[in-house]
Amino acid sequence: MTTTNTNQVSTLIITVGTRQIGWRCKDGVIRSFGADGNIGYPAHINELYQELGIERGHHQDGDKTYPWSGRDLGKRYYDHCQEWLGGDFNNVELLLDKIIIETAVTQGLKHIILWATDQPEDVSWFYRRLDTLWLAELMKGKIKSLFPDIRVDIHAPKINANDTSGIREELEQLVLKEALEAFYPNNNEEFVLWIQNKGCAPAVASCVEICAAALVRQCKVFNASPDEPPEFFTTLENGTVTANYSQSFQRIPMGEYFWALEKLRIKSAWERGDFSEAQIWLKVHETRHPVSYKLAGLLAKYSNGESNDDFYRKLKEWVSSKDVSKVVNSAQIETWKTQLQKLQDNKITNLWESTLALQLTLNRENYTTAFIQFVQILEQLLYLQSINQIWYTKGWIVRDKNEPTLAELIQGWCLYKKFKEDNKWSKLMGDIRKNRNQIIHEGESVNAKQVGDIWAKHNFEGVKIPTTPEIIKKLMINTLKEISTPPNFHNLLMRSLYQWGLQYLEDAS
Template structure:
């Protein structure tokens, strides 16, 4: 979905006259502009009146009255084709084929009691003229006119009405699973500053919910050109700029995103990246998938990394080298086999070493140890199932569960003791001592909610070492995990998740 909000100003509508001159409804002999309003009233055969008993220029009919007269003329003829979209025609011609499906025209409509020298410039009827033209030219586009009755100098009221309006507009995108739920474009050129500034600020606040782009028509220079009989005709814009608001905020927010990513706060990184999906979509989607993996939803993450869902999607192809994508594709395929093999099961278990590494890096030692002991138990259990330790006699279930066969779920203590028996290790063997220490620390952690430090792990598992470096501790834990792996398992140089994480971090640091 792509929605364009246009704040309608006085110089956005033109009207072609019988003499071939296109006249602007906002040109009134001021600022060096020709007297187009006077000439339009003459074209219509109407006298230009006043909104007051006092025939003062500041009370003379202007765009509010003239716009209504022309709107009624078009409505009666059921033909809005004469209306010229001076600033926005070029935008629609480009954006409608690119998915623009809704336009909201914000016309000013100041309440009764507002002095006519201000109210006469209201643009609500210009908005209706534009709406009629757009509906006729682009019948598939939904067009709405929004004309809240607010004085243009009441900034707080404008803000309150706009915030409520925008919340309703974008609320569906807050819960949508689509990354392209809404692109919001705003065009504020020519409207009164209070309206333009309020919309720009409010739109910037929506960057987390949708992509926000500023559309800036480039007014021709000169704005008027000589026409028939020495009259000057208004010219339409032929160019515009499209600027993502993210371009303004990226230099400031990149450091925050980098920090969140580096610490493994992928959910947080995703929130901050939401405003940059138009230029960093692959990174945004990867953050979402790594957040799943960090939440123990590895299978879901792997599925969402495959093929067109991410790996072969256009944004990923643009941003990631083909060689690296080929490596990831092979790794994902190995871990996502429809009929799981011992190899695929092992590789999925091994991915959890990334979480151990990440939590140690974050100094979350207790959680890192929890992941480590869980990974160790899963590796032992996988071997138990594959090698049938019960049949081999290395693992003996309790008397009341011996008829469970392969459905028996052995405890961690039973598994490491069975491994000891299989390897014929003495009770004082270093690996057995480590198993005992892991069991003790794990029970302490679970039963007593005992927090762990690097020193606790080092003293209990690696007493010969006196290091306090998390990287050295991780390497030691990784080697311990490797020691219980089957010789048939090929241990990856690095987990797939770690490779994806590093690419994301490198990508952030390069831009």
């Protein structure tokens, strides 16, 4: 049995078919309500009527007759349990769903919805005789006897079992809404839905699956599909034939059905550096891709400037997690650990790491934000250099001033570099500061051409028309390099994680 997909379930929807249950007869044999002597099955329905001492009759449909089946037999056994056994449903056997329900209960199951059929009277008895509303009542009685604290509801609408539009409308407006509302008022508890749609009418099974899949953005949805037993029936030594239980089941995240399409959207968001959007799309696929889901969240925090102690703690936990060790080789993990330590210990490395966020902002063509990010990195690099080279001892900045302004830092740097006022670097730095002030103080914005013009007017190489994000990135990075020698970009952690995540999405199936 698959056990890795979820450890929690709130509501289970089961579509009830005739194969769902059996009855343990006086001779100890389990006879199925769905075995009628056809397609190689034993004649259990006849034997179940005999168990009650009733001769099997027929439904009359004009000049045609159809033998009683699940609808009539289920009603008779339900009445038998209530009237003759005092409400005892112990002899009911949950052939397909026992293992699913038992597992779900251990994982917090609180609510079961049994979808049964009760077709209108204008439907031929050929179909109506197979209705499962009374089989659902037998299931409910059995489930409540085993798990009295579980809420069990039966929904048996008067809809043709082949009316897909009617079934879908009923599901959308009632059953799934009911399931969601059962727990949404308590926002502290995540809602997880399982569906089991095997063995019922094909139209019902299909509609339940479609409607459940539509919920994957609101909650976790899994298809709990029972595995067929090695053989449905076993012939005993005395010649009687007993029905067998399903011994295992598969839990399939419904979000997997959308992975091929949504993978493209996730990859696009990742490339743009919109990690919050990527994580929203990945939420449905968290079970299958937990590493990229968590990494998207970490990169989102980093790109938003939230690289505090809590961020580093969570990043360290991610790098050291078992999930990461399953998809990343040990050498790469050790490299990341080393890079993470340096990111925390070395302020200059930390600043160069942040150029990833600058690059991604440029890729999104958000030039005003990118320019402010650039100036912030530039100012911090200047400040660190003023501390490391103790500029105040040389008179390049005021000694007792703890918070030098950007203008003072630029002046100190020009003195350190021995640039005169007419030097192109002195002029460039002055214009960078002026443009920063216009954005911050006056609320102005800048476009790509205006950013490029800051360098172009001072005859810096590399400015071209049109001014692309790549051109601006090179201008900005080259300017930062003039202030501080960068580390090897291939040795920077956040860039490595960004590229690894992108490649993971490319390769993920």
